[in-house]
Amino acid sequence: MTVESSTVTDSGNDGGKVAVVTGAGSGIGRAVARLLLDSGYRVVLAGRREQELVETAEGNSAALTVPTDVTMPADVEALFAAAIRRFARVDVLFNNAGTFGPMGSVDEISVADWESTMAVNITGSMLCAAAAVRAMKVQQPQGGRIINNGSISAHSPRPRSAAYTVTKHAITGLTKSIELDGRGFGITCGQIDIGNTATDIMSTLGVGTGALQADGSRRVEPTFPVAEAARAVLLMADMPPSASVGSVLITAAGMPFVGRG
Incomplete structure (x- = not known):
């Protein structure tokens, strides 16, 4: 059962733009939510x-x-009903909730772990986008912006990340489809692909102590502050309705991605 809570006491139907941020309890979602709040x-x-x-x-x-x-x-x-009940509309969805899922090659991953990763990263993103689109189609003024959190893995995978990588490639297809289908309703959709921002998942992957590389070696990789990733999301969110940012790739400078690593 979804239960909403708030410290707000007034009706809340005027003021700045309204954003829904999923996965807002930690990491990139927390940083983005706080920056959006600080930005009005x-x-x-x-x-x-x-x-x-x-x-x-x-x-x-x-x-x-x-x-x-x-x-x-x-x-x-219920989430989007609460947003509309409290703020009357939805201008931005940051579709961020996700999980890295199981570590392993395709022959090592259990069906249960595969399906749970798909459920969060793909189905969850689709459900949130669908609810946002329905709200954006009927509100006045019509329209809004969806920003999907992809990953650098939507371009190039890490070793032993088959489940996660598949979901992030799928997010790219979802992003392009929403952008196309939303055109007639003033709805734009873009994707931000982030590599090695400093969050807990980077510790899980061993980025700071030695992340697994394609040649089997381990290498300490650079990271960059999560606040900078949040600034990139804010840039996308703040674009006027006449402009659509299709994709943004932001990575730690010097991380093994471009060229031969």
């Missing part, structure tokens, strides 16, 4: 753990926290 947005924070959402909001009166499991259609519908 009214922000709906979605994630599975309520306490983390409350910590992201930091008592900001323009924040609405809605615990949400993006793999559950009823939760997603």
Whole structure:
């Protein structure tokens, strides 16, 4: 059951643009949500753990926290209903919730782990995008912007990341399809692909101590502050309706990606 909470006391139907941020309880989602709030947005924070959402909001009166499991259609519908009930519209969706899933090559991954990764990264993103599009089609003024969080893995995978890599390639297809189908309704869709921003997942991959490379070696890789990734998302969100940013690739300078590493 999705339960919304907020410290806001007024009706909240005027003010800055309204953004929904999924996966807002940590990492990139938390950084983006806080920057949007600091930039005058009214922000709906979605994630599975309520306490983390409350910590992201930091008592900001323009924040609405809605615990949400993006793999559950009823939760997603309740999330957007809460956003519209509180703020009357949705201008931006940062479709960010995701999981790295199992580490392994395609022959080593269990079906259960594969399906759970697909459920969060693909189905969850589709459900949130669908709910956002439905809201953006009927609101006045019509339209809005969806920003999908892809990954550098949408361009080039890490070793032993088959499940995650497949989902991020799929996000690229989802992004292009939404951008095409949204044209007649003033809805734009772009994708940000981030490589090696400093979040907990980088520790899981061993980036700071020695990440697995294609040749089997391990290498300490550079990272960059998550605040810079958030600034890139804000840039995309702040574009006028007449412009659409199709894709942004932002990586740590010097990370093994371009050329031979």
